[in-house]
Amino acid sequence: MQLTPETTAFGRHETFALRYGWLTKGFLALKADCSVFESDEATVQLGVGKNMVASIRYWLRACQLIEVSSNRPTDLGELIFDPETGLDPYLEDEATIWLLHWLLASNPKQATTWFWFFNKFHKSHFETTELIDALKEYVNENVKSKVSPSTLKNDISALTRMYTKSKVNGKLPAEESLDSPFSIMGLITNTHGGYDSTPSYRGQLPTAIFAFAVTQFFESQSATSVPLEQIMYSRTHQVAPGAIFRLVETDVVNKLEDMISLIPNTYEIRDVAGQLQIFKTGNVKAAEYLRKYYTGISQEVKS
Incomplete structure (x- = not known):
């Protein structure tokens, strides 16, 4: 979750943005055949072209769903x-899109440009040329x-x-005009002549x-307390949840307070010498929050 200058990745998506269904399709195919991405039959099994096969594998890696070295599923x-026990194997819950966004933007080793944009690029209104120039400089x-x-x-x-x-755009094939699942979050919007990400x-x-x-952030820091500022803003080469989710500071504080209530006795907010500090007071694992959320949704549906 921290940029290492020697370990970065650019351009591995074969110019294809992530599309609806790709993660599910790729993961299920991998579960059925662990060597699917090396197989000559991959295009038939996945129903896409050769370059798209490589792109699907890349997005699975970039979203931390499969291991880079072995292509085996991560925990x-x-x-x-x-497909049998997964919390949301078919991306039916918008929460999963927010989760995947975090996993992608906090992965500088496999998605360096995404890490850079959401953690280090802070201009709210911009054009494509500005983005490219800023990325080149970084x-x-x-x-x-x-x-x-070009990469x-x-x-x-x-x-x-x-x-x-x-x-x-009537000139684009139908498949090319389909939105990525990530577009529903509204983290980047089109404006006249450019983009907005505020x-x-x-x-x-x-x-x-x-x-x-936040829990993954604490785990990566091996820390029991961090200033609120580190949750809000990326310092040096670190990730920052507030930056990745494009949150204003008051919303970060509100969400931290809600988080403390969600699983009590795990975190506290304290004022230390006039600076808000977040203290981890329990041993909750990040995945426990996912289980709690999806279990609650499942129970609501059943009732």
Whole structure:
């Protein structure tokens, strides 16, 4: 969850933004055949072209659902996407999209551009050229390997297509005009001649998903307390939940208070010398928040 200049990844999506159904399709195929992505029959099994096969595998890796080295499902991948026991294998709950967004933007090793945009790029209104230039500058200053301008341009194109509603264009094939599931969050919107990505109140972000992110953040820090500022803003090469979810500070505080109520005796907010600090006082694991959320939804449906 921290950028390492020697370990980064750009352009591995084969220019395809993540599409509806791909994660489910790829994960289920992998469960049925652990070597599906190396198979000559992958295009038939997945029903897509060869480059799309590579793209699906990439997005599964970038969203931390399968291991990079072995292509085996991660524990989190199994928890969400297992066809028999998974919490939301068919992406029927918007909460899962928020969760996947966190997993993608907090993964600088496999999705460096996504990590950079949501943690380090702070301009609210921008055009494509500004994004590309800012990413080039960041890469030149913080990444060891050389990355071609065309690769960075393709990353920016994939990112903006993933997070914005598609514009109606009769020249595009129907499949190309389908929105990515990530567009429903409204984290990037189209404006006249550019884009907008402004911190805001995110009432549609479930407390449990925010709590999952904060708990993972604490686990990555191996810390028992952090200043509120570190939850809000990315310092050095760290991730920050508030930045990734594009939250204003008051909403971060509100969600922290809701998180404390969700599973009591796990976190506290204290004023230390005039600075708000978040203390972890229990041993709750991040996945417990997911189980609590999806179990609650399941019970509501049954009733």
